[in-house]
Amino acid sequence: MTGHIATAPAKAPGPVLIMGAGSVGGYIGGCLQAAGATVDFVGRPRVLQTLRVHGLRVTDLDGAEHHIPAADLHLHEHVPAGLEPGLVLLCVKSPATADAARELAEQLPFNTLVVSMQNGMRNAQVAKTAAPGLRCMPGMVPYNIAELSPGHFHRGTTGHLAAQGGTELAAWQPVFAAAGIPLDVHADLSSIQWGKLLLNLNNPVNALSGLPLLAELLDVGHRRQFAALVQEALGVLAAAGIEPARLTPMPWWLFVKVLRLPTPLFRRIAARMLRIDPKARSSMADDLALGRVTEIDALSGEVVRLAASRGLHAPLNETMVARIRALH
Ligand SMILES: NC(=O)c1ccc[n+]([C@@H]2O[C@H](COP(=O)([O-])OP(=O)(O)OC[C@H]3O[C@@H](n4cnc5c(N)ncnc54)[C@H](OP(=O)(O)O)[C@@H]3O)[C@@H](O)[C@H]2O)c1
Known part of the structure; x- marks a missing residue:
């Protein structure tokens, strides 16, 4: 070994x-x-x-x-x-x-x-x-x-x-x-779990893209979709008084901003975030490919539920839940 x-x-x-x-x-x-x-x-x-x-x-x-x-x-x-x-x-x-x-x-x-x-x-x-x-x-x-x-x-x-x-x-x-x-x-662990959940909002974006993780994150359109889901979730968390742990070197507001940068700039600034093996892919893509029920309800669905509990809406995450569920 x-x-x-x-x-x-x-x-x-x-x-x-x-x-x-x-x-x-x-x-x-x-x-x-x-x-x-x-x-x-x-x-x-x-x-x-x-x-x-x-x-x-x-x-x-x-x-x-x-x-x-x-x-x-x-x-x-x-x-x-x-x-x-x-x-x-x-x-x-x-x-x-x-x-x-x-x-x-x-x-x-x-x-x-x-x-x-x-x-x-x-x-x-x-x-x-x-x-x-x-x-x-x-x-x-x-x-x-x-x-x-x-x-x-x-x-x-x-x-x-x-x-x-x-x-x-x-x-x-x-x-x-x-x-x-x-x-x-x-x-x-709850603030760490929320931080992980924010990162997992990329899973449906990745699954719908059909790309490996690295290739998907190097596409500005997919990154901006991910950024929008995170930003919406951050608003809901703030309204609920929840502070998600930071799981990258950046605070969340900067993370969202960096995701939206043009790819050449993103590559330079997010070099550490991009320490991803080219073979890595989200398991939600595998779930869809194998006809399995995905975890979308536990990810974007959780944001939608938290929003509803505060009398708010999270339309982007709601749409993501609907799009992935339609493929189940
Ligand atoms: N993979 C990742 O990169 C990753 C990273 C971080 C966190 N996670 C999380 O970790 C969890 C597991 O993900 P995963 O990717 O490892 O899933 P996975 O590859 O699908 O592994 C789970 C395995 O458990 C089997 N299983 C389900 N119920 C069982 C039972 N009662 N007895 C025996 N086996 C059973 C499943 O079979 P069936 O398919 O037949 O149900 C499947 O083979 C998920 O919550 C995921 O979000 C995954």
Whole structure:
């Protein structure tokens, strides 16, 4: 195995269970196992079969690469009885959250720690409602992960994972750091989740563009569409007294302004933002291509709901919800 994994392995406080072995679950679970953690993967038969044939390969834009042979993977179609994971990472798409949480609750010990690695504002709460016996916390994955070929999950952008929690979660930080996927722990994640949601407003723009992420962001028309969605959402958040965390080097007002610049200027000013692998693409595009329900309701839909709760409208985000839903 090659890559950037730290030489001194950190001892995991317990086994990890990945609920939903797809792009996020495959990548994070693969990195953790490559760093020495015991990882169980629960996934769909189609995905598990691919992993049985190809093993699990994780790579990133900095050149790290790990391959876990199929024989070393613990793969399950359902949450096995008798597991006592120290940490569950909930990695299904938003529409699948409640069912996945119920399945976890049926098999896992009371009070098992579950971190939702999903986009959107509500998944941890949805999981908590569906599985009150588990401790479900919100998390945030800042980067783009795509399955480039069967069983090969590639991280195409940068950033730190984040999650809400206390000392129990903090005990996992050395494990994540040793796996090359540092995890920041916060007492309250909501402003970070809102910041991520603002960035995710590009997902429908990207999905409708049909382009890889980098190519789409290098098109001024698509960028201005993204900027308009963010600006509208910022207005709604301000009206609701919510301050989204800054997830890029720029404050949000400047982020919007920079997106609107002509491309040659944008390229220069946003060089760091453009540290995106040319292969990266939004998974909403994949969802549409595969005829799956997208997460648009958890992204633009959340802006529309917040606006409505304040007696406001968010017409651009509303239109985006309608356009994507029409393709479901
Ligand atoms: N990919 C990214 O770049 C990225 C980055 C940041 C955050 N996120 C967020 O992370 C979450 C996961 O995204 P993803 O791209 O990893 O999705 P994904 O590739 O579709 O992976 C999820 C996998 O979980 C499976 N699944 C759903 N319910 C299950 C169940 N009860 N038991 C076993 N497997 C189940 C899905 O199967 P079916 O398709 O059959 O349901 C799918 O194979 C989303 O909220 C997404 O917004 C993604």
